[in-house]
Amino acid sequence: MESPASPSWEPYFWNFEEECLPISKLRARQAEAWEKCLEQVLKTPFYQKKLKQFHPSQNILQHIEDIPFTTKQDLRDHYPYGLLQVPLEKIVETHASSGSSGQATLVAYSKQDLEIWTDLIARGLTASGIRPGQIIHNAYGYGLFTGGLGFQYGAQRIGAIVNPISNTELEKQIRLIQELGSQVLLCTPSCAMSLAATALKMGLKPHQLGLKVGIFGGESYTPEFQRKLEEIWNIKAWNTYGLSEIIGPGVAYECPHGEGIHLNEDHFYPEVVDFATGQSLSEDRMGELVLSAITKEAMPLLRYRTGDRVKISYAPCSCGRKLARLTEIGGRFQDYFSIGFKKFHPYEIERILFKNKEVGGNYQIEVSKNANQALTIKVELMPGLSTQAFECYFQETENKITEDLHHYGIESFTLDWRAFGELPLYLGKAKRVLFK
Ligand SMILES: [Zn+2]
Numbered sequence: 001m002e003s004p005a006s007p008s009w010e011p012y013f014w015n016f017e018e019e020c021l022p023i024s025k026l027r028a029r030q031a032e033a034w035e036k037c038l039e040q041v042l043k044t045p046f047y048q049k050k051l052k053q054f055h056p057s058q059n060i061l062q063h064i065e066d067i068p069f070t071t072k073q074d075l076r077d078h079y080p081y082g083l084l085q086v087p088l089e090k091i092v093e094t095h096a097s098s099g100s101s102g103q104a105t106l107v108a109y110s111k112q113d114l115e116i117w118t119d120l121i122a123r124g125l126t127a128s129g130i131r132p133g134q135i136i137h138n139a140y141g142y143g144l145f146t147g148g149l150g151f152q153y154g155a156q157r158i159g160a161i162v163n164p165i166s167n168t169e170l171e172k173q174i175r176l177i178q179e180l181g182s183q184v185l186l187c188t189p190s191c192a193m194s195l196a197a198t199a200l201k202m203g204l205k206p207h208q209l210g211l212k213v214g215i216f217g218g219e220s221y222t223p224e225f226q227r228k229l230e231e232i233w234n235i236k237a238w239n240t241y242g243l244s245e246i247i248g249p250g251v252a253y254e255c256p257h258g259e260g261i262h263l264n265e266d267h268f269y270p271e272v273v274d275f276a277t278g279q280s281l282s283e284d285r286m287g288e289l290v291l292s293a294i295t296k297e298a299m300p301l302l303r304y305r306t307g308d309r310v311k312i313s314y315a316p317c318s319c320g321r322k323l324a325r326l327t328e329i330g331g332r333f334q335d336y337f338s339i340g341f342k343k344f345h346p347y348e349i350e351r352i353l354f355k356n357k358e359v360g361g362n363y364q365i366e367v368s369k370n371a372n373q374a375l376t377i378k379v380e381l382m383p384g385l386s387t388q389a390f391e392c393y394f395q396e397t398e399n400k401i402t403e404d405l406h407h408y409g410i411e412s413f414t415l416d417w418r419a420f421g422e423l424p425l426y427l428g429k430a431k432r433v434l435f436k
Helices: 007-012 023-041 045-050 072-077 111-127 147-158 170-180 189-201 223-233 346-354 387-393 395-408
Strands: 091-096 106-110 135-138 161-164 184-187 213-216 236-243 248-254 261-263 268-273 287-293 304-313 325-332 337-339 342-344 359-367 375-381 414-418 433-435
Touching: 023 268, 091 111, 106 111, 111 147, 111 248, 135 147, 135 170, 147 161, 147 248, 170 189, 184 189, 189 213, 189 223, 189 359, 213 223, 223 236, 223 346, 223 359, 236 261, 236 325, 268 304, 325 346, 337 359, 342 346, 346 359, 346 375, 346 395, 387 395, 387 414, 395 414
Parallel strands: 135 161, 135 184, 184 213, 213 236, 359 433, 375 414
Antiparallel strands: 091 106, 236 248, 248 261, 261 325, 268 287, 287 304, 304 325, 337 342, 359 375
16 A cells, blocks of 8 residues: 555545545546557457447547447457457456346456456555554445455455355344444345344344444445434444446445545546447436446456446545545346336435335335336335324425425326335345235
């Protein structure tokens, strides 16, 4: 770890020099990485074919839009090893998607890739206050999923103590948090909510279990949901973003100034494009995040369409980092659902629900498959609040939610209030929209 330039920044930086590179140096670094990366990928048939029409002149950063996109289908079509840019002997680890929404895909890491991945996760964890000796309850899945091992590598590099909990059943996890004195919880936001519900069912108060910090990612959630987790657990909650195709967790991390999620631009070149046309969008407009893994050795995907709805900002952040920020990470484009001719997104419905102080816990949106497409929103109340009390005393909140949903374009729906912990619990990602 390099010494920070200013001691006052020390608590928040893993590598001050890298994270706060002046913009001109950052762009020069990216241009150099692009050139090296293009030279490397052109040695393999997949990119030789894809880049046949691409002849950049001097300033590479001005020509990125001429490179064709890489898609999930490309990974499927070349499963398992067809996109490797190095011989198999240089690969030291692989991860794969389950293939639940199609054929499986594989990602691969060289020693150098693991080194960078570990360092980038250490960056994010340090910004979230993780220090040597802290006890981490790592409930991200181990195995083919990148979350468990990725966070373990980063936390161990810092010198923290990692308990590799993975998807151990929830009651046992609560006992382990107590017995091992865990201070940091790593898991999906819906798992953090489910753990709180489990603690309450066991007669324990989540905020008395000793956790101080939560780092929640692996699925999209709103800042409003994040604040609820802080309130229920009495912790500081941080967002984190990544995807296996690019590297896994460690693509972007939240800084203490809460002005968005810093993207590790020195390794992942970001663009935001219109989901339908693929045309570049200006800063601060919601579009699809496209990432190029320009320093990856084993499998550097170029202009990979992530399918994630984001807004990006290049404005300086008050923390001192010059890395671009994802100011909104609004779920996946594929999660839009239709009622009649209108499309709606669960992320926007979550915002409407969770900005109200009585609402907490998990929720489910049910769309009936009948011709009427009736919509039922099952949503839990904050711990300790009964549905009867809510119906008697909080008519105003229900009216407000109704008004906001109308404003969003949802005209007809049923709000089905549930007590905290009554809806299905999750070890990993939640299923928010069901078609019944
Ligand atoms: Zn910042």
